[in-house]
Every structure is written in structure tokens, then in C-alpha cells.
Amino acid sequence: MGFDNLTTCRYLLSVSENIRLSAVRFGADGLVPVVTQESRSGDVLMVAYANREALERTLSTGLAHYFSRSHGRLWQKGETSGHVQRITEVRLDCDRDAVLYRVEQTGPACHTGTRTCFSTVIGGTGGRADGAAAEEDPGGHVLSRLARTVASRAAARPEGS
Amino acid sequence: MGFDNLTTCRYLLSVSENIRLSAVRFGADGLVPVVTQESRSGDVLMVAYANREALERTLSTGLAHYFSRSHGRLWQKGETSGHVQRITEVRLDCDRDAVLYRVEQTGPACHTGTRTCFSTVIGGTGGRADGAAAEEDPGGHVLSRLARTVASRAAARPEGS
Numbered sequence: 001m002g003f004d005n006l007t008t009c010r011y012l013l014s015v016s017e018n019i020r021l022s023a024v025r026f027g028a029d030g031l032v033p034v035v036t037q038e039s040r041s042g043d044v045l046m047v048a049y050a051n052r053e054a055l056e057r058t059l060s061t062g063l064a065h066y067f068s069r070s071h072g073r074l075w076q077k078g079e080t081s082g083h084v085q086r087i088t089e090v091r092l093d094c095d096r097d098a099v100l101y102r103v104e105q106t107g108p109a110c111h112t113g114t115r116t117c118f119s120t121v122i123g124g125t126g127g128r129a130d131g132a133a134a135e136e137d138p139g140g141h142v143l144s145r146l147a148r149t150v151a152s153r154a155a156a157r158p159e160g161s
Numbered sequence: 162m163g164f165d166n167l168t169t170c171r172y173l174l175s176v177s178e179n180i181r182l183s184a185v186r187f188g189a190d191g192l193v194p195v196v197t198q199e200s201r202s203g204d205v206l207m208v209a210y211a212n213r214e215a216l217e218r219t220l221s222t223g224l225a226h227y228f229s230r231s232h233g234r235l236w237q238k239g240e241t242s243g244h245v246q247r248i249t250e251v252r253l254d255c256d257r258d259a260v261l262y263r264v265e266q267t268g269p270a271c272h273t274g275t276r277t278c279f280s281t282v283i284g285g286t287g288g289r290a291d292g293a294a295a296e297e298d299p300g301g302h303v304l305s306r307l308a309r310t311v312a313s314r315a316a317a318r319p320e321g322s
Contacts, residue, residue: 020283020284021283023281023283024283033194033208035196035205035208037203037205041203042198042202042203042204043203044196044198044205044261046254046259047194047196047254047259058284059283059284059285062285087284087285087286088285088286089282089284089285089286090282090283090284090285091279091280091281091282091283092279092281092283093207093208093278093279093281094271094272094273094275094278094280094281095278096281098207098208098278098279099283100205100279102285110255111255112255114255117254117255117256117259118252118253118254118259118261119252119255120184120252120253120254120255120257121250121251121252122181122182122184122185122220122251122252122253122260123181123219123220123248123250123251124220124223124248124249124250124251124263125248125249125250
């Protein structure tokens with residue numbers, strides 16, 4: 001019975017992988033929004049857009065490609081800066097009109113030099129939804145917390161550190 | 162000097178929090194794409210859209226609101242299903258044309274009953290970008306790995322478990 005469950009599971013996974021690009025519903029402008037997430041930390045790095053060719057190149061090269069709405073052309077993330085995104089996984093949502101790139105990011109993701117494009121907080125408690133967060137924790141991820149700890153210790157220089 | 166750094170840091174944080182909604186650049190249709198991420202796991206749950214009113218209600222109530230393009234109206238996530246999203250943080254990206262809701266999700270986020278809307282894999286190695294993943298790891302997060310471990314142990318029932 002355990003074996004049957006695993007076989008079924010693997011079959012369903014292979015079917016879902018084969019859905020691929022024919023399933024994507026592009027908008028009237030031929031584009032689909034792409035959320036890019038760092039695999040390791042889980043941080044959302046950026047939101048951009050892709051046309052069919054950008055998705056094809058992303059899947060065939062293993063490097064994140066997008067379509068620039070402002071420049072009207074295909075671009076590979078990091079083609080000039082070197083801050084490439086290596087694809088670990090590409091996912092499609094239930095409505096088939098949004099794509100998730102899970103990536104390993106080289107250097108900062110944002111053209112402003114910050115690690116993610118979502119650096120501006122415009123609301124929320126920054127921690128638990130009930131506002132009872134004992135510790136401010138905007139990122140909520142291990143690397144972010146570590147970075148803050150290092151920064152605050154460097155500033156305060158407690159004894160023994 | 163440590164104190165000065167912290168003071169500056171807090172000042173900059175309060176400035177960025179005060180930017181709020183006046184900074185958001187809505188599209189020609191009055192909408193901005195919203196990525197919704199579960200705070201605890203880091204999982205990307207869904208992509209939807211918000212108009213100004215949806216963002217205002219999200220910030221004032223602490224519950225995620227969106228604008229439905231198909232129904233042409235404001236909606237509160239979970240208003241009928243009860244699967245509400247409590248806001249922990251709202252962030253804006255560098256171009257000010259994409260929003261990130263970080264939430265605590267009640268029940269499944271997807272209307273199909275799955276935990277996230279991004280259930281369909283269309284490419285990638287599922288793990289490391291170099292394809293050398295020793296273990297298949299689509300989610301990459303602790304809770305996902307734990308769930309898979311529980312499922313596989315339940316199926317295989319190894320001795321001593």
C-alpha cells in the first residue's frame with residue numbers, strides 16, 4: 001500500500017511537470033507576472049513580467065529571463081550586472097496566470113543594490129498579526145535575523161563578542 | 162556611536178513607514194499586483210490585485226483585501242470561506258508598482274483547497290540550481306520537508322517509528 005501511494009504520487013508529479021508552458025495563460029499584452037523567490041531564505045526578491053519566449057529561455061537555460069515592459073525587450077537578469085538568478089524551480093498558479101521562479105540569487109536582486117526589491121515597509125506589525133511580537137522581525141527569516149544580530153552587536157560591541 | 166546608529170536606523174524606519182499609500186504607483190486600470198507570502202514558512206501563497214481602497218482596508222483592518230478583476234469588486238480574503246489572512250507586514254517594491262502582503266494564513270490559501278496557489282511545477286530541478294540535489298525538495302521549507310517526512314514514514318512504516 002505504501003508502494004502504491006508512492007507510485008501514484010510520482011505519476012501525478014510527472015503529469016504536472018508535463019503541463020509546462022502550454023498551460024500558461026498570458027494576458028492581452030502577452031505577458032504574465034512573475035514572482036521571484038530566493039530558494040534558500042524564502043525571501044520574495046522581486047516581481048517582474050515574462051512573455052512566452054522569456055519563459056522558454058528560463059526553462060532551457062536555467063537562468064531567469066524576463067520581458068521588460070519599459071524597454072520592450074527580453075532580458076536575462078544579471079546580463080550586465082552579473083547578478084544572475086539560477087533557477088531551482090518554476091511553478092504556475094491555480095489560475096495559470098502567475099508564475100513563481102524559485103532561484104539562487106548571485107549578489108543583490110535589486111538594481112538599487114539592496115538584497116530584495118521589497119525594502120519599503122508601508123504597514124503592519126512586522127511580526128505577529130496580533131501585534132504581540134516580542135522582537136521586531138520584518139524578514140522573519142534566519143539570514144535576515146542573523147544580519148541584524150551582527151549589525152547590532154557591531155554597533156553595541158557587548159563584552160565578550 | 163552605537164546609540165547614534167540605532168537612532169538613525171529607527172528614524173529611517175519611521176520615515177519609510179510613513180511613505181505609505183501615497184507612494185504606490187497603480188496601473189492604468191487602477192490596480193497593483195500583490196504577492197501574498199506566509200510569514201512563518203516564507204511560502205508564496207498567491208498573486209492577486211489591489212486597488213487603492215483594497216490597500217486602505219488591508220492597512221486599517223489588518224486583514225488582506227484585494228480587488229477581483231473577474232468580479233469587478235473589492236473582496237476580503239476568506240469573507241465566505243473563513244480562510245482569512247492576518248497581515249503581519251505590507252511592503253512596497255523599489256519601482257513602487259508591486260506590493261507584498263506578509264500574512265498568517267487561516268486554512269488553505271487556494272480556492273482549490275491546496276495550501277498555496279502555486280501547486281503546479283512546470284520546470285526546474287526542485288532543489289539546487291546545479292541539478293545536484295541529493296534530495297527532491299520542491300518547497301525548500303522546513304514545514305514542507307516535515308510533511309513529506311511524515312507522509313513517507315506513514316507509507317513505509319520503518320521499524321522504530
